[in-house]
Amino acid sequence: MPVPADRFDEIRRKWIARNQRTFIFQKRRSEILARQIRDRDTAATGARVDPADDDVIHPWYARPIKTSYAMFDAIILMSAAVLAPLGWPVGKAMSVRVVQLIPGELRSYPIAAFMWAAVVVGLPLPLLYEPGDSLVSAAVAPWLVAQIPAALLTAGIYGILEGWLAVDGARDWWPMRPAEEVDDIDFGFLQPDDLTGPGVFPTRRDAPPGDPSPIWRF
Template identity: 40%
Template sequence: MADPSDKFDEVRRAWVARHQGWSLIQRRRAEQLGRRVRARQRSTVAALPDPHDDTSLPPLILRAAKSPTSQVELVVVAILAVCIPLGWLAGVAIKSVLVNLIPQTLRAFPIAALLWSGVALGAPILALYDPAPTFGQMVVVPWLCVQLAAAPVVAGVYGIAEGWLAIPGSDQWWPLTPAEPALSPEDAAEILGPYEITGPPVVEPRPLPDHGERMPRW
């Protein structure tokens, strides 16, 4: 029986590690997925993975002082936190809900649906935006609308960052898990084989002894 806590972690870890580039955030994400895979292996197999493989980078805020790459990533994260704080939190919540539906309800993460939903919500904002003289109508109202459009986009970006593109179906609109087909009598007969109605013999059959050719008596 498949472990319900396994969300294709090994496949996603390999994808994230292969596409991490210079990003230390992605490197840490791949290491965290690897630690989860090895922790699951320790509970099921006798050959334990090397515990030295469980080392991972510290969080972003702790490594930004010495790493130029982390400093760039910290600036990007800070800008996003200021611009779309509510959308970010809502996107993380949406992502968590969808991941919990895998694989029972969804067979993959619906990245396409989330990104296109963000486009559908953001396009009317750009088309209907008419700056008004008051500060609230000019800044606050558009800012709140952007939070709404950013929520599905953030969830979709998290899906890409966490390696869900490696799972078939993540580029589809709503990849539902197919229902298990009903087992028909014909399928059961093919699996189990024909039903034998002949009972076992009382005495096990034995081959007749071979006495050779009989010689005629003169």
């Protein structure tokens, strides 16, 4: 199984671990990043890690709701599924696609860009929509239209949950990777050549003529 590329995994894992609070799905993200880091170190050094370290919390749909923490996670996930059943998967797909561009084309995840895009797209929608008399036009249609800004908002939220706030550039509009520095090479023909030829008359004697004013006089 190929090891995923390093996309600031250690920085993101540390940020998630320190800000996970009681969210079990955040603890799972931290454990997945830690496993990727160990797999990468094993491939580079050949060292064998403890198999117990590879145990990761099960995904949310495979976890029983036995604690208040698990119930709180379930409420969040069910609310997101009801409010944005289309925007959630679309936003997740957008998030995965953007992460593939890091660090090749982007130096970080554009959280600010997704958040502000959701605001810009979502605010004019109530002004542009006129509800009708039927239930479909009054409730269902606005709910469907709201999936567009919900997808952008979901992509931005995934950037926060994945720990990209710890990486420089996440608050920029579109954090492009800076161009690589290239050393200047002097090929010898970039500057004009000195085409001045030798002089016709000598400009300096081969031997000095002597002191014109000797110190001792007879």
